[in-house]
Amino acid sequence: MKNKKNVLWIALITMAIIHVYAQQYDSEKDFHIKNVNNEVEIIEYIGSKREVHIPPSIQNKPVTEIGDEAFFKNKNITSIIIPDSVTSIGKGAFYGCANLTSVTIPSSVTSIGNGAFSECTSLTSVTIPYSVTSIGEKAFYSCSSLSSINIANSVTNIGNEAFESCTSLTSITIPKSVINIGEKTFSNCTKLVAINVASGNANFSSDQGILYNHNKTAIIQYPAGKTDSTFSIPDSVTVVMYYAFLGCSNLTIINIPKSIISIETGAFSSCNKLTEINVASDNTQFSSEQGLLYNHNKTVLIRYPTEKKEINFNIPNSVTSIGNSAFKDCYSLESVTVPNSVKSIGYTAFDGCTSLTSVKFEGMITSGNLNGNAFGFHYENDNYIGNLRIKYLMGGIGTYTRERGGYTWEKQ
Numbered sequence: 072m073k074n075k076k077n078v079l080w081i082a083l084i085t086m087a088i089i090h091v092y093a094q095q096y097d098s099e100k101d102f103h104i105k106n107v108n109n110e111v112e113i114i115e116y117i118g119s120k121r122e123v124h125i126p127p128s129i130q131n132k133p134v135t136e137i138g139d140e141a142f143f144k145n146k147n148i149t150s151i152i153i154p155d156s157v158t159s160i161g162k163g164a165f166y167g168c169a170n171l172t173s174v175t176i177p178s179s180v181t182s183i184g185n186g187a188f189s190e191c192t193s194l195t196s197v198t199i200p201y202s203v204t205s206i207g208e209k210a211f212y213s214c215s216s217l218s219s220i221n222i223a224n225s226v227t228n229i230g231n232e233a234f235e236s237c238t239s240l241t242s243i244t245i246p247k248s249v250i251n252i253g254e255k256t257f258s259n260c261t262k263l264v265a266i267n268v269a270s271g272n273a274n275f276s277s278d279q280g281i282l283y284n285h286n287k288t289a290i291i292q293y294p295a296g297k298t299d300s301t302f303s304i305p306d307s308v309t310v311v312m313y314y315a316f317l318g319c320s321n322l323t324i325i326n327i328p329k330s331i332i333s334i335e336t337g338a339f340s341s342c343n344k345l346t347e348i349n350v351a352s353d354n355t356q357f358s359s360e361q362g363l364l365y366n367h368n369k370t371v372l373i374r375y376p377t378e379k380k381e382i383n384f385n386i387p388n389s390v391t392s393i394g395n396s397a398f399k400d401c402y403s404l405e406s407v408t409v410p411n412s413v414k415s416i417g418y419t420a421f422d423g424c425t426s427l428t429s430v431k432f433e434g435m436i437t438s439g440n441l442n443g444n445a446f447g448f449h450y451e452n453d454n455y456i457g458n459l460r461i462k463y464l465m466g467g468i469g470t471y472t473r474e475r476g477g478y479t480w481e482k483q
Contacts, residue, residue: 096126127154
């Protein structure tokens with residue numbers, strides 16, 4: 072009799088465990104899967120629950136991977152718990168889950184794929200566990216409600232644009248373990264005032280919330296939310312990295328010291344209040360005149376500050392090349408004269424110059440030296456300023472005009 076009672080109790084306990092398990096995890100039928108080497112990859116979620124708890128095993132095989140775009144643009148999900156059997160979160164796995172507010176990433180996950188949580192606009196906080204070594208490109212791109220990110224001291228790589236446009240983020244700490252940070256990782260984080268680096272990091276450093284390489288010879292990212300109107304780059308810096316000041320909307324003046332020998336593409340793009348870029352007179356690589364940035368001999372016009380108020384500008388006769396993004400987003404500019412000396416115009420040089428209605432070309436530039444996107448992209452209608460390139464290459468020297476807001480240029 073005693074043995075029968077024991078068997079009964081064991082049966083009841085087993086049934087209870089099965090019942091709890093069934094309640095705790097979502098049904099296996101809610102997932103499309105792929106079996107790989109006796110392990111399960113979730114390739115699509117087809118359930119309807121708002122709170123999703125992925126089971127650690129399906130068909131008696133461990134769930135080890137959330138596949139690419141498995142939950143792509145699922146607008147129903149508000150929270151998700153990932154089991155500790157999962158080691159990889161794929162590309163775009165939760166891309167565009169606009170109502171996702173909470174995600175639990177277990178300490179088994181080692182990599183977060185490119186765009187894994189991009190445009191999860193309701194996600195407010197994320198903890199990257201100690202097991203993760205790599206955060207992919209655009210992993211949390213445009214998570215506009217994300218205000219808290221904790222990155223464990225195991226991450227070695229943070230990909231390009233990983234946290235770009237996280238517009239609620241005010242501060243972030245880079246752990247000691249990180250050895251690589253990609254381009255535009257924290258660009259357009261409009262409330263970000265501090266990028267801090269943990270002591271002991273051998274590759275990066277921070278000063279007043281600004282991100283540098285370890286020896287402060289390269290400035291990597293000036294936080295877009297800092298409120299200072301003037302910034303003088305430290306004398307230790309020799310390189311201004313790609314998009315280092317992108318979207319720094321409070322800066323009006325940037326001072327470049329003697330030490331700078333390289334300024335990478337897009338360094339001062341979308342600084343919407345910038346009126347002056349001043350270069351130290353003894354700098355051997357760069358120069359400035361009336362707040363414009365040139366190379367030392369003024370043969371390359373590198374950057375016309377976005378917020379200069381002049382509506383007409385005659386490019387100096389010393390200039391032979393207009394650099395990439397040189398006039399990008401200069402909203403006030405209405406007319407430009409390009410002298411005969413200019414032999415090349417770079418990528419997106421006049422992109423976003425939405426008030427520009429008159430351009431005078433005093434010489435000829437060959438099609439190979441006039442970048443195909445010099446005047447913007449035709450599919451980006453907010454910034455594209457029309458068919459000027461085609462009209463000029465067909466019509467040659469002369470003045471070309473358009474109606475403001477129009478895309479069709481005509482030779483006068």
